[in-house]
Amino acid sequence: MQKTSISESVVRRLPRYYRFLSELEKRGKERISSGELAKQLSLTASQIRQDLNCFGEFGQQGYGYNISALKRQLRLIIGLEGKRPAIIVGAGNLGKVIAANIDFGAFGFCLLGIFDIDRNICGNEIAGFTVQHINELRTFCEREKPLVAVLCIPQEAAQETAEMLISLGIKGFWNFSHGDLNAELDIVQVENVHLGDSLMRLSYRMSEGR
Amino acid sequence: MQKTSISESVVRRLPRYYRFLSELEKRGKERISSGELAKQLSLTASQIRQDLNCFGEFGQQGYGYNISALKRQLRLIIGLEGKRPAIIVGAGNLGKVIAANIDFGAFGFCLLGIFDIDRNICGNEIAGFTVQHINELRTFCEREKPLVAVLCIPQEAAQETAEMLISLGIKGFWNFSHGDLNAELDIVQVENVHLGDSLMRLSYRMSEGR
Numbered sequence: 432m433q434k435t436s437i438s439e440s441v442v443r444r445l446p447r448y449y450r451f452l453s454e455l456e457k458r459g460k461e462r463i464s465s466g467e468l469a470k471q472l473s474l475t476a477s478q479i480r481q482d483l484n485c486f487g488e489f490g491q492q493g494y495g496y497n498i499s500a501l502k503r504q505l506r507l508i509i510g511l512e513g514k515r516p517a518i519i520v521g522a523g524n525l526g527k528v529i530a531a532n533i534d535f536g537a538f539g540f541c542l543l544g545i546f547d548i549d550r551n552i553c554g555n556e557i558a559g560f561t562v563q564h565i566n567e568l569r570t571f572c573e574r575e576k577p578l579v580a581v582l583c584i585p586q587e588a589a590q591e592t593a594e595m596l597i598s599l600g601i602k603g604f605w606n607f608s609h610g611d612l613n614a615e616l617d618i619v620q621v622e623n624v625h626l627g628d629s630l631m632r633l634s635y636r637m638s639e640g641r
Numbered sequence: 642m643q644k645t646s647i648s649e650s651v652v653r654r655l656p657r658y659y660r661f662l663s664e665l666e667k668r669g670k671e672r673i674s675s676g677e678l679a680k681q682l683s684l685t686a687s688q689i690r691q692d693l694n695c696f697g698e699f700g701q702q703g704y705g706y707n708i709s710a711l712k713r714q715l716r717l718i719i720g721l722e723g724k725r726p727a728i729i730v731g732a733g734n735l736g737k738v739i740a741a742n743i744d745f746g747a748f749g750f751c752l753l754g755i756f757d758i759d760r761n762i763c764g765n766e767i768a769g770f771t772v773q774h775i776n777e778l779r780t781f782c783e784r785e786k787p788l789v790a791v792l793c794i795p796q797e798a799a800q801e802t803a804e805m806l807i808s809l810g811i812k813g814f815w816n817f818s819h820g821d822l823n824a825e826l827d828i829v830q831v832e833n834v835h836l837g838d839s840l841m842r843l844s845y846r847m848s849e850g851r
Contacts, residue, residue, distance in 0.1 A: 440650065442845055446838035454820075509841050510848030524741060528734045529836075538837060539844040579843070603847045605840060610664075622843035626739075626834065627748060628656035630815060631719050633789070633832035634749040635652055637813045638720030 441482050445509055447472060448482070452502040464495035513539035515603070516575060520592060521583030522547035522555065522562040525607055529581055530558035543575050548588075572599040579603045586610045651692050655719055657682060658692070662712040674705035723749035725813070726785060730802060731793030732757035732765065732772040735817055739791055740768040753785050758798075782809040789813045796820045 451472060455463060465476040472479070483489050483501075486508050490496040506512055517540045519526050526545060535542045545560045546568055547553060553564045563571065571577075580601045582589055589608035596604075603620040606612055611623045661682060665673060675686040682689070693699050693711075696718050700706040716722055727750045729736050736755060745752045755770045756778055757763060763774045773781065781787075790811045792799055799818035806814075813830040816822055821833045 437849075442842055445845060446835070446841035449841065450835070450838070508845070508848075510844040511841070513844065513848065515844070515847060524734070524738045528738045531734060533836060533840065535840075538840040539848075540840070579847070603843055605843055620843060620846040622839055622846070624836065624839050625656070625660070626743060628660070629832055629834050630743065630745075630748045630750070631656035631659065631721070632652055633813055633815055633830060634720040634723065634725070635655060635718070636830040636832070637725060637789070638718075638723065638749075639647075 437485050441485055444474070444482055445505065448479075449502065449505045449509060449511075452498050452505065455498050456502055460498055462495045462497050465490065468496070509539070511537070511539040514541045515539060515579050516541050516543050516577040517579035517581060517605075518543055518568075518571075518577045519545045519581045519583060520547075520565070520568075520596070521607075522549075522552050522557055523583065526581075526583035527557050529583060529607070530560065540579060543577050544571060546571075548584075568596075569599060572596075572601075576600060579605065581605045581607070583607050647695050651695055654684070654692055655715065658689075659712065659715045659719060659721075662708050662715065665708050666712055670708055672705045672707050675700065678706070719749070721747070721749040724751045725749060725789050726751050726753050726787040727789035727791060727815075728753055728778075728781075728787045729755045729791040729793060730757075730775070730778075730806070731817075732759075732762050732767055733793065736791075736793035737767050739793060739817070740770065750789060753787050754781060756781075758794075778806075779809060782806075782811075786810060789815065791815045791817070793817050 451468070465479045469476040469479050480490075487504070489501050489504060517535060519530055519542065522530075522545050526547070530542070530545055542558075542560070545557055545562050546565050547562050548565045550564060553562050555562045578601065580593075580596045580603075582592065582604055584592060586609045589606065589610065590612060593604060593606075593612050597619055601619065604612060604622065606621055606623045609625075609627075612621050661678070675689045679686040679689050690700075697714070699711050699714060727745060729740055729752065732740075732755050736757070740752070740755055752768075752770070755767055755772050756775050757772050758775045760774065763772050765772045788811065790803075790806045790813075792802065792814055794802060796819045799816065799820065800822060803814060803822050807829055811829065814822060814832065816831055816833045819835075819837075822831050
């Protein structure tokens with residue numbers, strides 16, 4: 432499986448393909464042509480074929496894609512069969528929503544614990560986890576070896592906390608703190624979530640043709 | 642200002658440009674070359690020039706971009722100077738986080754109210770708003786004329802609620818309910834937020850080179 436130099440825009444579309452195929456499978460559909468897939472996703476058929484060809488040969492000329500088979504392949508490509516141990520750092524409102532609403536197992540992760548610096552929050556139960564104090568992180572990481580940290584902390588604390596977490600063995604961040612983590616952190620993977628970007632896109636589209 | 646047929650990928654990058662320029666301005670920087678901008682954003686200089694050329698002539702050969710001026714232009718282009726009246730539908734944990742953490746004013750929106758179907762939640766104070774029952778939506782919309790709805794409700798309820806809201810004059814959705822809203826809703830703008838897609842991208846990158 433050739434996985435090097437896949438462009439950022441292909442990586443960006445993979446989850447959409449996966450989501451859409453899951454939807455089709457749920458509706459009992461068995462196969463779909465690249466043309467039909469393209470139409471539904473507002474892409475071109477050749478783009479879809481090119482994207483998928485980055486990872487191997489899927490689909491058959493004149494037959495289209497077998498939905499379940501392609502979905503299974505995408506699970507492997509995206510890494511959804513993994514069980515990467517993860518922790519949430521920050522148990523405020525955002526941390527709570529993430530813990531309660533994100534099915535980490537469905538995305539190849541396994542949530543191990545939730546941490547906060549605020550002693551008033553520590554001890555609370557969130558999504559079946561007891562919030563632990565951040566001082567316990569070192570011991571926890573040595574024992575449980577989490578690889579991923581979900582950062583639900585204020586921007587001011589994010590960089591320093593990230594560096595500390597890297598020293599404890601964290602290899603990937605799902606970062607909800609405003610502001611990107613410093614690019615010097617390129618020994619790890621960082622996925623920054625910018626809800627504001629999404630809201631700006633809505634703003635732009637609503638302004639278009641105004 | 643030529644705003645038609647701007648490609649989806651340009652629209653996707655606009656908020657990043659805006660965010661990054663704001664950051665530079667905060668740090669007291671006055672101008673930046675497209676090359677430097679490109680390096681910082683992991684894009685190419687020609688891509689940045691092309692993107693910005695969609696909207697007009699910015700920057701000067703050999704001088705680069707004036708950061709404050711370009712940022713001001715992007716504000717206008719993205720529509721951040723607007724005051725689009727918005728409501729949040731769904732006052733559970735997610736609705737609460739959005740209400741409390743998103744500075745709608747900074748993105749060209751103005752939050753007017755929060756609604757929920759659960760009478761046990763109605764009457765609660767969230768971010769300075771008293772949660773109102775969904776039955777009061779019609780009267781509220783007739784009076785306040787919100788244009789945007791932030792959907793923080795379960796997927797099962799999303800489509801039906803969206804249709805009702807459109808009939809009440811809503812023109813844009815910021816949709817946090819899992820699953821895209823039906824494309825038939827193309828008389829309105831829909832920005833779907835898929836946190837799972839973001840988590841899948843992290844999963845993919847952590848699997849790469851494994």
